[in-house]
Amino acid sequence: MPTKILIPAGVLGLGFDQAALARGVAAQPDIICIDGGSTDSGPFYLGTGTSKYARSVCRSEWRALMLARADAGVPLVIGSCGTCGTRETVDWMYEITCEIAAELGQSLTIARLYSDQTAPDIIAAHDAGLLSPLVPAPPLDAEAITACTHIVALAGVEQIQAALQTGADIILAGRTTDTATIAALPLSCNDHAGGAWHGAKIGECGAFCTNNPASGVVMITFDETGFEVEPMAVDAVCTPHSVSAHMLYENSDPFILHEPGGHLDVTEARYTAIDDRRVRVEGSLWVPADAYRVKLEAAHIGGYQTTMMAVIRDAHYVAHADQWLQGLTSFLHRKIATTTSLKRDDFTLEFRLIGQNAALGALEDGIGTPLEVGVLLIITAMDQETATDLSKVINPFLLHHPLTAHEDLPTFAFPYSPAHTDRGALYEFAMNHVLEMSDPMDGFTLAVDEVVDGKAG
Amino acid sequence: MAKLADLVPKIRSKNAGPFWVTVDIFCGDAARFAEISARLTTAHVCARLRADPAMVKRFDIENLAVIKFSFIRPAVQGSRFDRDMHGAQLGVLFAELEI
Numbered sequence: 001m002p003t004k005i006l007i008p009a010g011v012l013g014l015g016f017d018q019a020a021l022a023r024g025v026a027a028q029p030d031i032i033c034i035d036g037g038s039t040d041s042g043p044f045y046l047g048t049g050t051s052k053y054a055r056s057v058c059r060s061e062w063r064a065l066m067l068a069r070a071d072a073g074v075p076l077v078i079g080s081c082g083t084c085g086t087r088e089t090v091d092w093m094y095e096i097t098c099e100i101a102a103e104l105g106q107s108l109t110i111a112r113l114y115s116d117q118t119a120p121d122i123i124a125a126h127d128a129g130l131l132s133p134l135v136p137a138p139p140l141d142a143e144a145i146t147a148c149t150h151i152v153a154l155a156g157v158e159q160i161q162a163a164l165q166t167g168a169d170i171i172l173a174g175r176t177t178d179t180a181t182i183a184a185l186p187l188s189c190n191d192h193a194g195g196a197w198h199g200a201k202i203g204e205c206g207a208f209c210t211n212n213p214a215s216g217v218v219m220i221t222f223d224e225t226g227f228e229v230e231p232m233a234v235d236a237v238c239t240p241h242s243v244s245a246h247m248l249y250e251n252s253d254p255f256i257l258h259e260p261g262g263h264l265d266v267t268e269a270r271y272t273a274i275d276d277r278r279v280r281v282e283g284s285l286w287v288p289a290d291a292y293r294v295k296l297e298a299a300h301i302g303g304y305q306t307t308m309m310a311v312i313r314d315a316h317y318v319a320h321a322d323q324w325l326q327g328l329t330s331f332l333h334r335k336i337a338t339t340t341s342l343k344r345d346d347f348t349l350e351f352r353l354i355g356q357n358a359a360l361g362a363l364e365d366g367i368g369t370p371l372e373v374g375v376l377l378i379i380t381a382m383d384q385e386t387a388t389d390l391s392k393v394i395n396p397f398l399l400h401h402p403l404t405a406h407e408d409l410p411t412f413a414f415p416y417s418p419a420h421t422d423r424g425a426l427y428e429f430a431m432n433h434v435l436e437m438s439d440p441m442d443g444f445t446l447a448v449d450e451v452v453d454g455k456a457g
Numbered sequence: 458m459a460k461l462a463d464l465v466p467k468i469r470s471k472n473a474g475p476f477w478v479t480v481d482i483f484c485g486d487a488a489r490f491a492e493i494s495a496r497l498t499t500a501h502v503c504a505r506l507r508a509d510p511a512m513v514k515r516f517d518i519e520n521l522a523v524i525k526f527s528f529i530r531p532a533v534q535g536s537r538f539d540r541d542m543h544g545a546q547l548g549v550l551f552a553e554l555e556i
Contacts, residue, residue, distance in 0.1 A: 041542070043534070043535040136476055136529055248479070248521070248525060252514060253514065302536065302537060303537060348537060350537065350538065359546040359549075360550070361531070362507075366553070378537070427535065429533055432474075
């Protein structure tokens, strides 16, 4: 029996076509799977254990998916809840789910899968030689591990299968690989292993593998020799090109995808059009690994930031912005050295000249004179008080620093008052490592609740 | 000499995780793919990126008419020296390459 997986969108929060979702439900899927997260928006979300997407938006979309689940009578799974997949965001999704269940009068079994790792466990694994760095990896020792605000392991299919085996109606998973929620059921059903992982990768971004990415909804049907992709929006089509090209997306290697327990190799995959909107794929290979390894993600606080912005419109200063900035930077370092007790490496002043090289920095080789230049200053120091204080030391000079000593003091445009904005902690990714496990459930925890009228029974 | 962007229909850049960036050069058809594949040298790309060639992966994917380069980010995503959270503007370095 083929296994049909309905994928409403690439991520909860990005929206999907409601009519396409209804069409997907009518096609009788075996499960509904959606991703809830990614590192793509940066380390802040993992650092703080918060969601990138608005609660209101996630709630509204999740409500539609809970209704779809009830109609279809199949499990609903979300991986990497709340962008980062920490305990806080899994529980945040649980709270949203309970609220909606109460509104809809749904009685549910809800399984929560936690992917959080504790620093002592990771230190013990490090000491036991069970952590391996990927390239490039930040340096790691007990102190660096302890400094992480959150550490998560990316769950694979084994942990999702354990959650499915609880018989839950809804599974709220912590950090999970993009593919695991989708690949779990086909692998349990003994569908083709290479096809299960490959189809999961093709479907993990929803309709990104079609000509209409914003429509969101796709159905992937898995069987014993491969899989088929069909967009659920009437105006969307899949072609062998649109499907195979998705292997390029956000992958450093378009043929090999590492997952817990092995890797997918699509070098020999064949993509064929079934008709003008559906594609069949066969020939993908799953290669089991010698050991079970999961990838770790972690974030720590790398400092505290205050930003400032000035805009230069004066043509003379615009034309000499680089020279002006060099002079200002030297002046500020002398000023800070003489008026504060800070040492040179206690802080950084990152100037970005918007209009010159703000995006590419030293790699920029374009030359041109813009109409105006934005001067963005990012101050990073060891605490917020120092970063804020530095911005106040700098303020008059960012406003008035002259190009040469022999001219009237200019005054640039500050867009608001105060001219500084405290950004709080700067979170940074702190690990690019894999952890070897003897049992896939080591370090993962399942909690199952019966929820009646929005309350756990 | 021509800019790469003037020879191909699409070039895109995106993070491949927090530590890598990947750039896809969509050549459009087999003839253009063969031409770009031959003219665009990895050494040229590495020089423009100021990247160690050992840390740059190249894939010439004939059936998609795509040439893909993956390389270590100039700064880890979101670290204090990072300028582009999604790595999506780095594609410009390829688009403006003179080949």
